[in-house]
Amino acid sequence: MIEHILFWLLAFLLIMSALGVIVMTSTVNSVMCLLVAMLALAGLYVILGTHVVALFQIIIYVGAVLVLFLFVIMLLNLKERAQILTLRPFTCGAGICILGLVSLIAWLFRYAATNIPLIQDTLAVTPVQNIQELALELFGKHLLVFELTSVLLLVAAVGAVLITKK
Amino acid sequence: MGMYHFLSVGIILFSIGLVGFLIRNNVIVLLLSVELMLNAVNLIFVVFSRYLHGGSAGQIYVFIIMTIAAAEVAVGLAIIVSLYRRFKTLDAQKINLLKG
Numbered sequence: 001m002i003e004h005i006l007f008w009l010l011a012f013l014l015i016m017s018a019l020g021v022i023v024m025t026s027t028v029n030s031v032m033c034l035l036v037a038m039l040a041l042a043g044l045y046v047i048l049g050t051h052v053v054a055l056f057q058i059i060i061y062v063g064a065v066l067v068l069f070l071f072v073i074m075l076l077n078l079k080e081r082a083q084i085l086t087l088r089p090f091t092c093g094a095g096i097c098i099l100g101l102v103s104l105i106a107w108l109f110r111y112a113a114t115n116i117p118l119i120q121d122t123l124a125v126t127p128v129q130n131i132q133e134l135a136l137e138l139f140g141k142h143l144l145v146f147e148l149t150s151v152l153l154l155v156a157a158v159g160a161v162l163i164t165k166k
Numbered sequence: 167m168g169m170y171h172f173l174s175v176g177i178i179l180f181s182i183g184l185v186g187f188l189i190r191n192n193v194i195v196l197l198l199s200v201e202l203m204l205n206a207v208n209l210i211f212v213v214f215s216r217y218l219h220g221g222s223a224g225q226i227y228v229f230i231i232m233t234i235a236a237a238e239v240a241v242g243l244a245i246i247v248s249l250y251r252r253f254k255t256l257d258a259q260k261i262n263l264l265k266g
Binding site for chain 2: 007011015019021030031034037038044045049050052053057060061064065069075076078091095099102105106109110137138142145146152153155156157160164166
């Protein structure tokens with residue numbers, strides 16, 4: 001029961017703060033709304049039973065990514081207020097296409113989920129919570145992807161330094 | 167609480183990010199909208215791995231997507247800094263060298 005209440009609270013908070021991200025005129029307020037959204041999403045991960053993902057969500061997004069955003073906003077010392085809505089014909093057409101696409105995706109999910117048997121007994125498949133099991137999986141079966149990700153991080157770091165260099 | 171509750175939250179989050187990407191002009195907010203969409207995809211990955219697959223592969227994918235998102239933000243913010251140095255604005259409508 002408490003799980004249900006928590007889910008609805010967190011979902012409401014998540015969607016409201018996500019809306020806040022795209023309607024706020026000040027970029028700092030947008031980033032703060034995104035922070036609330038990330039924390040609510042971490043709560044949803046906890047409800048789903050994947051505690052490690054929730055932990056990483058907080059560490060990576062709130063701890064690193066959003067701080068980086070705030071740092072750049074502070075560095076640029078932005079004065080201009082952002083304009084919210086510009087209705088161009090391109091925007092309207094693209095919006096209609098996007099709505100169609102999203103409803104198509106939702107329908108596909110529904111179609112797929114009715115044909116693939118759902119795991120009804122959720123207790124039988126409690127997701128892997130043990131960080132040791134996850135690490136074994138990550139460094140065993142997915143080792144190549146892990147190494148490629150480290151190369152990607154190196155490329156991103158070097159690229160960021162190169163781009164900002166005058 | 168079924169799979170559809172979480173899935174609908176993910177789809178709504180993705181659409182909010184997409185709409186934000188289309189209607190906003192500020193480059194930083196565009197990057198924030200991309201972050202929203204990536205998070206929606208992460209949520210849907212975790213939900214599917216919880217309700218359909220049951221293993222740990224979904225969580226591993228989520229870790230990798232988070233890493234890629236962090237790398238993307240680093241490069242994107244570097245581009246934003248150099249854009250601001252060059253044009254003195256972050257309005258995507260005013261950065262129009264390609265329009266001639």
